[in-house]
Amino acid sequence: MTVFDILTLACAALGMVFFAAGTVGLLRFPDVHSRLHALTKADNLGLGLIALGLIFQAEGIATALKLLLVWLLAIFAAATASQLIARAALTGLDDDTPADPRP
């Protein structure tokens, strides 16, 4: 087992701790906004750590950059989706009443 393997294992294990924490938050927190808070923070860090762990196994710089890109794209997608979910939760997810135009 090389030093890279150990780094991979450590990062992935730490990442999974964050995923587990986010999942517990999703299941236990009382409302949509706290659940989103738990999920987005934990999952972004968790995925980042797992991507970092996998970078140590990458065969070349291109693969490493792709893994980094996967993490960045997932962060932006998650952030956008959580904004949309939070707005839908604010306005009550009712398709037939107009959304509340907040100042």
Add this chain to the structure above:
Amino acid sequence: MTALAFDTLLAIAIAATAAGAVVARGLYASIALFIIYGLMLAVAWVRLEAIDVALAEAAIGAGLTGILLVGAAARCRAVERRTGAIGDGSGERRTLLRTIQGAMAGVLAAAVGAAVLLLPDSAPGLTATVAGTIERSGVSNPVTAVLLNFRGYDTLLESMVLVVALVGVWSLGAEQFWGGRPGLKQHARTDGVLAYFGRMLPLVGLLVGIHLLWAGAHAPGGAFQAGTVLAAVWLLVAMAGLRDAPPIASMRLRLLIVVGPAWFLAVGAIGALAGSFLGLPEAFASELILAIEVLLTLSIAVTLVLLVLGVPRRTT
């Protein structure tokens, strides 16, 4: 060993999310599980080295179908609240309906299962034929060669089904809003986080979409995958309140909807004059496929966006 363990877990997860989607108590829980099921299925296609199918499953099977189902569920709930009940009925009638639905789904599942079990060990596919003639198809990705050249009518009919579906959605709208803008007006703060992402992510989305379109000739990708990504870009812009959707009476919009299938059909018709319908002349096959893919991507993207935005519900 690791691969076997992963595949086993994946298979269990697919079966579990599928079962969950069927037995979940609420409509939204069902849909959420269905989306997860689609993503798991996409991973399974990757494991089977069918990247094209995986891309289509993730983008259309999980993503697009998921958002359409969420929209449908929201409308069901609104109708339910207004009228008190949903058309499912209650009591005995409901039980009878559910039993019939369950029995029919069971028969279908049994038939599909039997068909899979009865498959011959070495499938008598057309792999060799495709590999032998791919040089004359104009592209080097066998999936694109089959979808746009060897069996073009599949793709042609798929793109037309989308247009027909959109006409169906539009015809559900109220008379006074005909020709108006689809969906409700989106409200978002122009200096908010969502508006910021709505300005930044489209750049990445456009890049990915165009890459998928261009890559389709020699690697996994193509019109449907690229169209879905571009549709997501437009939807993000619309949902972030940056640019309202055009009214469905807009001639430019309608031209965009039909240009892909129409061009495909026109190329096919010229092929018919030369001998075989949808037969692409070998000399221009590559250019013709590229033109078909570009126009199809545009049409698919616009149609998918309008399918998600739904029926016209306002005149301004």
